[in-house]
Amino acid sequence: MVYVHNLTKRYGNLTAVENLSFQLERGDVLGFLGPNGAGKTTTMRIITGYMPPTKGTVHIEGVDIFDEPLQAKRVIGYLPENPPLYNDMTVMEYLSFVADIKKVGRKEKKSRIFYVMERCGIAEVRRRIIGHLSKGYRQRVGIAQALVNNPSVLILDEPTIGLDPRQIIEIRELIKSLSGDRTVILSTHILPEVTMICSKVIIINHGKIVLEESLQKLSEDMRSAESILLRTRQNGEGVVEKIHALGNVSSVKPGAAGEYIIVPRKGAEVREELSRLAVENDWGLLELRPVTNTLEEVFLKVISSEGN
Amino acid sequence: MSAFYSVLKRELRSYFASPLAYIILVVFQVISARFFFLYLQGFLQFQLDPSYQLQTGDLNLNNLVILPYFGTISIVLLLIVPLITMRLIADEKKNYTAELLFTSPIHIRTIVLGKFAAALILLIMMLLLSSVNVFVLMVHGNPDLGAVLSGYTGLFLLGASFLSIGIFASSLTDNQLIAAVISFGVLLVLWLVGALSDAESSILGYLSVINHYEDFGKGIVDLKDVVYYVSLIFLGLFLTYSALESERWR
Numbered sequence: 001m002v003y004v005h006n007l008t009k010r011y012g013n014l015t016a017v018e019n020l021s022f023q024l025e026r027g028d029v030l031g032f033l034g035p036n037g038a039g040k041t042t043t044m045r046i047i048t049g050y051m052p053p054t055k056g057t058v059h060i061e062g063v064d065i066f067d068e069p070l071q072a073k074r075v076i077g078y079l080p081e082n083p084p085l086y087n088d089m090t091v092m093e094y095l096s097f098v099a100d101i102k103k104v105g106r107k108e109k110k111s112r113i114f115y116v117m118e119r120c121g122i123a124e125v126r127r128r129i130i131g132h133l134s135k136g137y138r139q140r141v142g143i144a145q146a147l148v149n150n151p152s153v154l155i156l157d158e159p160t161i162g163l164d165p166r167q168i169i170e171i172r173e174l175i176k177s178l179s180g181d182r183t184v185i186l187s188t189h190i191l192p193e194v195t196m197i198c199s200k201v202i203i204i205n206h207g208k209i210v211l212e213e214s215l216q217k218l219s220e221d222m223r224s225a226e227s228i229l230l231r232t233r234q235n236g237e238g239v240v241e242k243i244h245a246l247g248n249v250s251s252v253k254p255g256a257a258g259e260y261i262i263v264p265r266k267g268a269e270v271r272e273e274l275s276r277l278a279v280e281n282d283w284g285l286l287e288l289r290p291v292t293n294t295l296e297e298v299f300l301k302v303i304s305s306e307g308n
Numbered sequence: 309m310s311a312f313y314s315v316l317k318r319e320l321r322s323y324f325a326s327p328l329a330y331i332i333l334v335v336f337q338v339i340s341a342r343f344f345f346l347y348l349q350g351f352l353q354f355q356l357d358p359s360y361q362l363q364t365g366d367l368n369l370n371n372l373v374i375l376p377y378f379g380t381i382s383i384v385l386l387l388i389v390p391l392i393t394m395r396l397i398a399d400e401k402k403n404y405t406a407e408l409l410f411t412s413p414i415h416i417r418t419i420v421l422g423k424f425a426a427a428l429i430l431l432i433m434m435l436l437l438s439s440v441n442v443f444v445l446m447v448h449g450n451p452d453l454g455a456v457l458s459g460y461t462g463l464f465l466l467g468a469s470f471l472s473i474g475i476f477a478s479s480l481t482d483n484q485l486i487a488a489v490i491s492f493g494v495l496l497v498l499w500l501v502g503a504l505s506d507a508e509s510s511i512l513g514y515l516s517v518i519n520h521y522e523d524f525g526k527g528i529v530d531l532k533d534v535v536y537y538v539s540l541i542f543l544g545l546f547l548t549y550s551a552l553e554s555e556r557w558r
Binding site for chain 1: 556557
């Protein structure tokens with residue numbers, strides 16, 4: 001469980017984070033979004049106890065990270081924006097060192113190291129010097145490092161950055177499979193990633209939360225705002241009127257080259273009738289599909305509306 | 309494994325994973341051995357001098373070979389210690405590993421002490437290497453062993469003080485070169501500050517790192533000198549701790 005209350009961080013006159021509050025339960029995977037410089041990394045650094053806030057509190061599994069940092073930090077796994085690697089160590093030596101400073105018990109240490117190496121796909125490079133590894137492997141060693149203490153709170157700052165498409169998919173699968181009974185906070189620039197992995201979304205801009213929503217609710221909202229694209233061979237006469245006559249349609253907007261954007265009344269399904277109408281009138285039906293609001297559009301909307 | 313010991317082990321491994329530690333040990337040994345040989349040669353020549361027979365008690369192996377030898381070692385330490393300490397903390401910042409250390413369930417003091425201990429071990433290795441030359445003297449001559457031991461105690465305290473100041477310099481920046489320059493500058497000031505005043509009892513004279521060393525070379529372990537060095541070590545380590553702690557608050 002992660003409980004963040006009224007978090008504020010100021011660097012001199014600059015306010016990086018302002019009155020940020022949210023709460024996550026076990027099993028939640030939070031997608032933490034925002035434009036560059038919005039305060040994502042600062043927030044994550046505060047939650048992990050790397051730096052104290054100017055104001056506000058953070059509780060990790062009920063323990064205040066600033067009153068009892070050693071106890072709270074035990075259950076945190078953290079992958080910073082730049083993976084914290086010692087280039088002169090082998091992967092095994094490095095993970096063993098991390099296990100030691102994260103207070104992993106002596107008995108479980110070895111099995112834990114092998115388990116995370118297996119999960120992150122770095123077992124075959126375990127004897128290589130980290131400085132000689134490719135960027136993808138380095139990123140995966142960084143993720144392995146965050147998992148070595150079997151954390152119940154996992155905080156990942158842009159985990160898929162610098163990976164190739166196949167590795168990105170692998171890491172997403174890994175994060176998904178890891179969530180289980182953990183609390184995961186994930187910051188990213190790749191919005192589809194959020195739709196794929198996360199159960200909750202927070203978008204921040206200028207250090208403030210501009211949107212906080214469960215992904216389920218968000219996708220329902222996006223779907224309900226759905227419109228339908230109808231493409232025919234050419235713009236015919238009276239098409240708009242005929243579509244309106246179907247009822248259940250709140251607006252029809254003709255576009256170029258036989259396209260029509262149809263917004264149905266809330267909750268109404270008009271696609272079946274539309275297709276019949278198009279065929280019966282011989283409009284030359286080429287395409288009929290829903291136009292979904294993507295997370296990108298939601299993101300851009302909240303970011304820009306906040307700016308105005 | 310305890311966190312302190314893992315930090316210490318990682319730091320030592322890091323010294324010997326790069327050529328740095330080997331180069332430091334070799335350069336240190338070559339320079340000090342060369343000077344040792346010079347002093348010994350001087351002593352042997354002096355023995356052939358007829359006036360040697362009229363010597364007073366001061367002209368012995370200790371005063372003519374070992375004492376200047378220790379003096380040379382202390383100067384070499386002044387030059388080499390900044391190279392030993394420069395990367396200790398600056399490198400953690402540069403490689404972003406500071407973020408790993410400071411989000412781990414360990415105290416900052418554990419990190420600082422682990423690193424200091426690793427540097428101390430390197431210092432001890434240097435001093436042990438240099439003692440080989442003195443042992444050669446033991447085989448063929450009859451130097452005062454007590455003065456040798458107290459001299460090494462002094463060198464150890466002197467070197468440890470240098471290291472603690474060097475770590476502090478390293479905690480101020482993420483650039484190794486800047487860390488080395490800062491620590492060399494501070495050490496040089498502490499060394500030369502004694503020369504600014506004539507009176508031995510003055511404050512400046514008291515602050516001088518090298519004034520406190522003189523007695524050790526003569527075989528005298530004075531509590532006030534030990535206290536001076538131990539305080540300097542604590543000051544350096546405490547400042548390092550404060551620098552790391554305050555940086556997070558900024």
